[in-house]
Amino acid sequence: MSQFIFKMPDLGEGTVEAEIIAWHTQPGDSVIEDQIIVEVMTDKAAVEVPAPVTGRVLSISGAPGDKVAVGSPLIVFETQAPAIVTNTATVTGTATAPGTAIARAPATAPVLATTAAEALPAVKSSESPRVKSSPANRRRASEAGIDLAAIAGSGPGGRILTRDLPVRSDSPAASTPLPLVTEVRVIGVRRLIAQRMTEAMRTIPHFAYVEEVDITELESLRLHLNSKLSADESSLTYLPLVLTALIRVLTDYPQCNALYDSEREVLLRHAAVHAGIATQTTEGLKVPVIRDAQSLGIWELAAEIRKVSAAARSGSAKRDELRGSTITVTSLGKLGGIASTPIINSPEVAIIGLNKAVDRPVVHQGVVVVRRMMNLSSSFDHRFVDGYDAAAMIQSLKERLEHPATLFIN
DSSP: OEEEEEEOOOOSTTOOEEEEEEESOOTTOEEOTTOEEEEEEOSSEEEEEEOSSOEEEEEEOOOTTOEEETTSEEEEEEESSOOOOOSOEEEEEEEEETTTEEEEEEEEEOOOEEOTTOOOOOOOOOOOOSOOBOHHHHHHHHHHTOOGGGSOOOSGGGOBOGGGSOOOTTSGGGGSOOOSOOOOOOOHHHHHHHHHHHHHHHHOOEEEEEEEEEOHHHHHHHHHHHHTSOTTSOOOOHHHHHHHHHHHHHTTOGGGSEEEETTTTEEEEOSSOOEEEOEEETTEEEOOEETTGGGOOHHHHHHHHHHHHHHHHHTOOBGGGGSOOSEEEEEOGGGOOSOOOOOOOTTBSEEEEEOOOEEEEEEETTEEEEEEEEEEEEEEETTTSOHHHHHHHHHHHHHHHHSGGGGGOO
């Protein structure tokens, strides 16, 4: 018998430490090589780390939320034989991008591990389609006769947590009073979202502008286009129509389709529109990107919006699909409310928010009539976009939406 001390891997890109997200094994557990033992996260990626050897866990270092330095002991195994020596490890994780979006991204990095002979194990990510959950929760589900495949996990990447397991009516837990206060530690993706939102609000002087838009004619166009679809085709929403209008408008307001490089103090104005689509997922807000949106028609934009949003929600988005946007559009759909104050997706300088579309009485051509109305809530980086230009851009966007024939005119 020998001890194998596995150290926190160097995950590349200047990583000096990683945060423990979730342990999937505990001291005393027996594990086999390649079994997922822990999830860790850096500022660049979330990574599932498999066991480098087969053996019994003697000790682990750090609890969820704790940070462990690269090269520090992470977990100690008791093994039957010395590990095979190798020099590097391939780690596959979910890479984070501006807006805390998540994607699958491979990286190769050296791994530090120690045995009596300073052996170095090979570490690789598991791409197994199995349900993600800890051994303890698998055991609880098995004992209760619960099919984990039928449960939507609320943890990172859809991992099933203890709170996701249903409580049987005959279980002692079913009659246990609920705690008055539940502590939820802010870790992982949620921690990154909090950091980036705080940084955006701290460093960017937001200029907010809200304008109401009469989308009666736009709604008529949308309904007409949807009436031509077959039963198995997805209906058109407002988002691709608004995005089409925005693309047309940005040619006159290039200062709003830009990124600010704070290190070089340079504003990068883009000719192409790489549209960020703010997408709510179980892990938090992600911003998948539609590249060169200006080259796509309305139906192509609609298809791309569905595609990248679905990939972001499932965690299958590629890393390049989650970074590099030049302007972001966000919509809460039916929950959109009257107005909102969207936070700029740094390093962008503008974000456009769609609020709820409602029928209400308005004065139209001197007569009170019922019209379809929707507010646009926008935010701009006031360092680079003057209030006049921001207002003028939204007014131009409003004009396009209220006269939808202009959507098809460059």
